Amino acid sequence: MTMTAPRVLHAAQNDPAPAPRRIPAPVSRWWRDASGVALWALLVGVTALWVAHGGIQDLGSLGDGLTSLGRLTGLIASALLLVQVLLMARIPWFEQAWGQDELARTHRLIGFTSFNLMVGHIVLIVLGYAASSSLGLWGTIWDLVVNYPGMLLSVAGTAALVMVVVTSVKKARARLRYESWHLIHLYGYLGAGLALPHQLWTGRDFTASTVATWFWWTLYAVATVSVLVFRFGLPLVRSWRAPLRVTDVRHDAADITTVTVAGPGAARLAAHGGQFFQWRFLDGPGWTRAHPYSLSAAPDGTTLRFTAAHVGDGTNRLATLRPGTRVLVEGPYGRLHQGVRTRRKVLLMASGIGITPMRALLEDLQQTPGDVTVLHRVRDIESAVLSDELAALAAARGARYLVIDGPRIPDRETWLPVSAAHLTDADALRHLVPDVHQHDVYVCGGPGWMDAAHSALTTAGVPAENIHLERFTY
Ligand SMILES: Cc1cc2nc3c(=O)[nH]c(=O)nc-3n(C[C@H](O)[C@H](O)[C@H](O)COP(=O)(O)OP(=O)(O)OC[C@H]3O[C@@H](n4cnc5c(N)ncnc54)[C@H](O)[C@@H]3O)c2cc1C
Incomplete structure (x- = not known):
């Protein structure tokens, strides 16, 4: 079986794992x-x-x-x-x-x-x-x-x-x-x-x-x-007890912005990597409308960070935020975190901007070298958001970080690029992660891509309760 090799931006190695973070309580049924x-x-x-x-x-x-x-x-x-x-x-x-x-x-x-x-x-x-x-x-x-x-x-x-x-x-x-x-x-x-x-x-x-x-x-x-x-x-x-202000606005690309906020009491928000907040920035008339953004770094008790792609008025405005702007948040929400995990091995699977919660999860998950694989599906390698950070984190954690680039296969509902058109969705998955059926899988991306990824995971034998999804649209 052949498939254009994914960009292996970092393979598993045996670097020591960093100090453990606060672990969310397991989510009970x-x-x-x-x-x-x-x-x-x-x-x-x-x-x-x-x-x-x-x-x-x-x-x-x-x-x-x-x-x-x-x-x-x-x-x-x-x-x-x-x-x-x-x-x-x-x-x-x-x-x-x-x-x-x-x-x-x-x-x-x-x-x-x-x-x-x-x-x-x-x-x-x-x-x-x-x-x-x-x-x-x-x-x-x-x-x-x-x-x-x-x-x-x-x-x-x-x-x-x-x-x-x-x-x-x-x-x-x-x-x-x-x-x-x-x-x-x-x-x-x-x-x-x-x-x-x-x-x-x-x-x-x-x-x-x-x-x-x-x-x-x-x-x-x-x-x-x-x-x-x-x-x-x-x-x-929560916003009153944990007042937050913008501390940093980073322009990752022409259409991508990373915003960091901080303030006393941020720790009280008890968020975990993979979760999201509804954010409001008190910088003008648009503040009435909250936007959901996932954390793109594991919360460290003093700062919260997200990374967003510019798709409309609200996201475009992020690039113009000034440090010091007051921030109101609702959350944390979402169950894309360590608490839903029941297996040692984890696959973090994302397309496009859906990689942001995976970046935070990679940082937050308890793991030993070889436990975690990150699979990022992108249009082209230049659009692999946060790739430097992911490669560095993967190196530090001993995780595998794979980028699958290339245009979509026309007329097929698939998670794969055109270079893998000769493979079924599930075979390609097994090819990249042979024991995928033994993993907990976290999936985030566009709705169509997520449906295709979900069905490939099910066909590859991952039980429904081990597939954890977060869509970036309601
Ligand atoms: C749980 C969740 C987490 C998200 N995390 C991220 C992230 O980390 N990074 C990122 O780039 N994007 C994320 N998004 C998507 C992001 O919220 C939207 O792209 C953003 O709100 C678009 O607003 P806009 O005014 O720029 O664009 P608009 O032109 O107003 O909207 C573009 C599209 O975004 C969606 N959208 C807009 N506003 C909202 C809203 N308040 N709630 C839900 N969907 C909305 C709609 O489907 C809409 O068609 C997330 C969405 C959800 C639901």
């Missing part, structure tokens, strides 16, 4: 399993309350039956809407158990399910009421909207949710600027809030028993408090 069970328990609880309030008995006649099913779909849609809010509330235990990547994907899946159920709720309720009324279909719709308490608000809430869902469909989203999409997405909170009054005032399942009232109020309260505490309160407290 407990929260993951518990939150999965809690979701199903919630749906069973919602259904049980519907049954207790006569949901099944009502199925006896057409009008009542449709209305009853409409109630059930509406209740489950509301519960899932609140679960969605919880998933994106950045609750540290969930975040560490699932990772942002999986949380975002689950959020999307639950979002579309909740929306479809909400549409089902509207259709079933309208048909159910129309079947028991002499007003006809349009008369019933008018009557429901105008005469039932809270309904005008819920129509506005539905419009907000329709806007969120339409702009989240992949094709529509690709046409929108990230800022516009994100702003519209925040209307989801408004939609959830505006749906509440009609549930309170007309929803029999909300008010029929003390248990039901408590159940729903608790759910709304937990979602609201979680957002307030974890999305706003905790980041504010």
